[in-house]
Amino acid sequence: MQQRIPLAICFIVGIVMIVQFFIPHRLSEQTFDLAVKWIRIITAFALVLGVRSITFRSIEKIKRQKKDWFYSIFTLLGLVITSVIGLGWGVKAGTPLRTIYNNIMVPLGATMFSILAYYMASAAYRAFRARTREATLLLIAAFIVMLGKVPLGTAISGKLPDLADWVLNVPNMAAKRAILFGVALGMIATSLKIILGIERGWLGGRRR
């Protein structure tokens, strides 16, 4: 019963949503509107569940002193402080929450992303070796795009940006499109398997 009811709901809702997409009728539009409202409500509840989950997990980790448990103190502190400030003073410009956002969140986020540039430079230097023909091809393509995508490339040769565009528009796009088609077909297959109850991973169960 625990499995049958969710499977039946999933099957009915899945089929109804597929059918309504292809039928331009008022009833179909009303069904769509209702489904969209439900999704928004369910998502709001999921947020509450998420907060509950991270709170309990963090408390558990601190209690049992699991690996890196002290980071959980900061998680909980952040959660409590921002929630209290946000609920008490609001979230608009000029509020204490915005001060925290502008002075902690923004610089921390920018720093994390900036550090990436350093690691990328170091990793590129160590890993980009022309060991094989394929690696050499990759290296040449990378050089063309790296130069073609900055004004320095134009200063070296006016044809470099065109060459970089060709790399992105022809070989890159062919590969991207193949991946996109593959992903789309995979998504359709997986969705059908979920709707028909063949794939039950989402229930925490096994495949039939």
Place this chain on the structure above:
Amino acid sequence: MKIADLLGKIDRRIIFIVLTVVIVIPLISPIGFVGRLSPRVHDLFKAIDELKPSNKPLLISVDFDPQSMPELYPMLVSILRHSFARNVRVIVMGLWVTGVGLGEEALTTVGQEYQKEYGKDYVFLGWKPGVSAVVLGMGRSIKETFSTDYYGKPIDSFPMMAGVNNYRDIPLLVTLSAGDPGFNTVWLPYAQARFGVRVGTGVTAVSAADAYPYLQTGQLVGLIDGMKGASEYELLVEKAGYSEAFKPASQAMDSQSLAHLAIMILIVLGNVGYFLARRKK
């Protein structure tokens, strides 16, 4: 130490110092490299330029957070300057809760710069949970999806929202996206494919390659790719006489040019070291 070892095993701290120097020096003393305008950026500029003040509002979605702020925030500011200079009304919203503050800041700053009035010239909707449900819901009714603005005022109370019901009343949507949810995971499949809204996008340089297939199919009207694209948009806005303000992306292009060159030189040095070592073996 042998030359092969010296070139093949440069200490990472030296790499970090080199990179810092080539990034910082052009910021202090700009070189002024001039890039070439790409048609993708020009297409988006043209699409916004063709919007008339009498048209329905432009919708901008701030789908990024502070991590990608250096690339995407200058795009947002330039597009807002472009729109406000042409008296095009703007609705701003976001699918990333962590980007709401950036959207509000840009809108308020540029709005004041052009002496625009809230509710008449621009509205800030903020963020709602649901992502795809929000985007799909707006296709049916914007007012039902966002019954109030970010500040809790009813949407119906704003003069500029009169007659704006769904995507049919949005002549153009620009999403500045740094990942998922973004232009290819939400806006194109749900807003463009299902409701036919015209979509333009600004993305980080690393995800620009993902946008090219959609450009070729015409699903995207234009693309601002990375900091280079942002600097091109800044220049277009300046050349058209819409703004004379400081151009952060344009200034950063010198640093990016030299950083790319430094990385390429390091890769070449690494390969020289590798081949010298291999020859000896």
